[in-house]
Amino acid sequence: MFSKFLSVTSSLLLLVFLVGVSGCGNESPQIESKITKALKKFDTEEQNTAHKAEMRKYHMDHLKHKRDLTMYGGIRTAEDSLKGCIDCHVPAPEGDKVVRHTDPEHFCTTCHAYASVQIDCFQCHADHPDKPESATATANNASMDKNLGIVADDSTSKTSTEVTAQ
Amino acid sequence: MSGKNDMHQNTDQNAGDGGNINSYRRQFMASVVGISGVAAVATIAPGIILQQAQAKPADETVTNKVRWGLLIDINKLNDGGDACVEACKKEHGWGDEKLSNKEQDAQWIRKVKVTEKMTGHVTNLPVMCQHCDTAPCVDVCPTGASMKRADGIVLVNKHICIGCRYCMMACPYKARSFVHETLIDQRPHSPRGKGVVEACNMCVHRVDAGQKPACVEAAPEAILFGDLNDKESDISKALKQFGGTQIRADLGLNTGVRYWGI
Ligand code: SF4
Ligand code: SF4
Numbered sequence: 456m457f458s459k460f461l462s463v464t465s466s467l468l469l470l471v472f473l474v475g476v477s478g479c480g481n482e483s484p485q486i487e488s489k490i491t492k493a494l495k496k497f498d499t500e501e502q503n504t505a506h507k508a509e510m511r512k513y514h515m516d517h518l519k520h521k522r523d524l525t526m527y528g529g530i531r532t533a534e535d536s537l538k539g540c541i542d543c544h545v546p547a548p549e550g551d552k553v554v555r556h557t558d559p560e561h562f563c564t565t566c567h568a569y570a571s572v573q574i575d576c577f578q579c580h581a582d583h584p585d586k587p588e589s590a591t592a593t594a595n596n597a598s599m600d601k602n603l604g605i606v607a608d609d610s611t612s613k614t615s616t617e618v619t620a621q
Numbered sequence: 622m623s624g625k626n627d628m629h630q631n632t633d634q635n636a637g638d639g640g641n642i643n644s645y646r647r648q649f650m651a652s653v654v655g656i657s658g659v660a661a662v663a664t665i666a667p668g669i670i671l672q673q674a675q676a677k678p679a680d681e682t683v684t685n686k687v688r689w690g691l692l693i694d695i696n697k698l699n700d701g702g703d704a705c706v707e708a709c710k711k712e713h714g715w716g717d718e719k720l721s722n723k724e725q726d727a728q729w730i731r732k733v734k735v736t737e738k739m740t741g742h743v744t745n746l747p748v749m750c751q752h753c754d755t756a757p758c759v760d761v762c763p764t765g766a767s768m769k770r771a772d773g774i775v776l777v778n779k780h781i782c783i784g785c786r787y788c789m790m791a792c793p794y795k796a797r798s799f800v801h802e803t804l805i806d807q808r809p810h811s812p813r814g815k816g817v818v819e820a821c822n823m824c825v826h827r828v829d830a831g832q833k834p835a836c837v838e839a840a841p842e843a844i845l846f847g848d849l850n851d852k853e854s855d856i857s858k859a860l861k862q863f864g865g866t867q868i869r870a871d872l873g874l875n876t877g878v879r880y881w882g883i
């Protein structure tokens with residue numbers, strides 16, 4: 456009985472999951488074009504492709520794994536840091552313009568709205584970077600990013616230009 | 622090191638006055654002077670020893686070799702701790718709850734005024750989570766969300782907190798708050814949200830990065846932060862020499878936050 460329930464649930468989950476992934480994959484240029492561009496870019500195209508492929512399917516697993524490492528072990532590396540994702544994928548507030556997860560152009564919301572999957576992270580976690588003047592840990596992130604092969608893309612981001620200067 | 626000299630002068634001026642407070646001050650300053658001497662040597666000789674004692678590599682798990690603690694000399698807090706409260710609010714973004722009433726407002730750290738009935742003597746002290754060794758809030762939590770990290774920092778794992786508020790009932794220091802309203806624009810390093818309990822987390826994100834808690838930076842002359850397990854740390858030496866008071870020591874919770882001057 457229970458195993459039947461399990462298999463039904465998992466196939467349902469798989470279905471939702473596939474819809475979600477294809478929704479944000481290359482098959483769906485409408486969505487792809489709506490997704491906000493990341494602020495930083497990888498050194499090589501291979502790294503970029505690998506990052507996209509991995510994160511589209513498994514970002515939630517990465518985040519949940521890292522969440523426990525951070526809570527219990529105090530491990531705060533750049534790898535799989537939710538704050539790191541946000542710093543790169545959501546623009547910092549500029550004047551009155553703040554992009555929040557309730558806005559359709561928010562990086563996470565674009566896909567999650569399409570796939571009808573609710574995001575709970577931002578009930579507590581910041582859904583956008585701090586205002587530039589109060590961002591104190593940015594320099595730290597920049598040095599950690601180097602280890603991950605991420606470099607600041609000067610052409611698209613004012614914030615990351617500051618980061619490289621520091 | 623001009624601060625050091627100033628402190629010497631103060632100590633001398635106060636020396637003749639007698640009285641409890643002055644003797645506390647004298648002890649504290651003497652220890653600070655002594656310690657800053659040691660610190661200077663340690664910094665000059667092997668380079669970055671002091672830094673290393675504080676920071677752990679970002680990818681290393683915390684261990685129980687360390688136990689973080691605070692020592693607060695309330696006689697040196699001229700404002701009774703207002704600056705600490707402000708610094709904490711700014712660091713973690715609490716205290717700006719629009720819809721909550723006075724009873725519901727978040728309070729990670731607050732100023733407590735104690736009046737001795739007979740003499741009318743008033744003492745102000747900042748009280749935050751005392752980071753108890755045997756923490757009642759951890760004992761009672763039904764989900765394991767209220768937890769003590771290996772290095773003695775007591776935290777709420779908000780991912781699994783169900784908001785039952787049992788820990789708020791259990792805490793003898795009224796250190797915990799419950800968030801009653803939807804929040805936006807949290808500080809990126811300090812997630813907080815509706816429906817879960819929160820409290821002073823000893824600025825765990827700063828401690829992990831080798832920095833001092835925000836309230837300590839706001840009152841560096843009055844608060845020592847350090848490793849209680851390390852016999853050579855400033856805080857351990859000061860406590861060994863002059864002791865330190867636990868609030869409600871009778872409860873036997875072996876708190877990580879100790880006071881001078883209460
Ligand atoms: S002071 Fe209260 S919240 Fe902090 S550890 Fe002790 S019981 Fe828990
Ligand atoms: S240690 Fe940090 S969280 Fe705790 S009272 Fe001080 S500033 Fe607030």
